[in-house]
Amino acid sequence: MAKKMKPKADNVLAQNKKARHDYNILDTYEAGIALTGTEIKSVRDGKTNLRDGFVRITNDEAWLVNVHISPYKEGNQFNVDPLRNRKLLLHKKEIRKLLEALTQQGLTAVPLKMYLKHGYAKVLVGVAQGKKLYDKRESLKQKDQKRDIARAMKERY
Template structure:
């Protein structure tokens, strides 16, 4: 299993809540992301959408695809394509683990969060396994029960 990485709430720039609903996350990895100057400014402003994104390993390099980073307002001709593929910065052994995990049937690599760490943009990616519809309903039911329990305990104490 990969390490559990939890960024501080104030550094969180974007979160993919749909990923935890649609997938079981098996392991997570923290990756740097190669961005241009106007892209990092847009990321710092929180103009990122991770919802439909995924990662792919090609030629022993990890790439983040289909993640939308809005063009920077003052960027002019220096703005890049909002949906361009961006290189993920990982160690070789992590890339090999990701490749092995993604080759298994039904597994994919999805971005979970984007945040700042020591001034650098980081992406928390997870190796995920797709959920069936009945699993999604079971998860929602369990979540509602936990919320009811917490509400009852709060009223009690």
């Protein structure tokens, strides 16, 4: 009898924490991702880096660009290029809305996190607007204030 694996909280495999620091996220889309057999095994092992990734739309198809998925250790000749472009699986209506948002000045689409949902790898794509340096400082200040308040409340009760 096979062991049942205990699911991780929310099944998050990779997160792009830097994206939330560098950008204001305006809208999000959940997209499937087309992976090969060895890539999905590597993703399930958590060998994914979303930090420099972005979404590009060409010929009415959404592509995940510059996301590094390490080669699977036992993959031998079936491994593919770790930085290859991967197709995102979205409905045509969602691709049109995403394209419309990306044509606006100063907006980009970045992957926020990769997770498993019903056994399939999904990517949460965010339409984002870049922050200025003073915005980053302000968000760090607010984060510190929230942490101090939470610490004070914990001591109080």
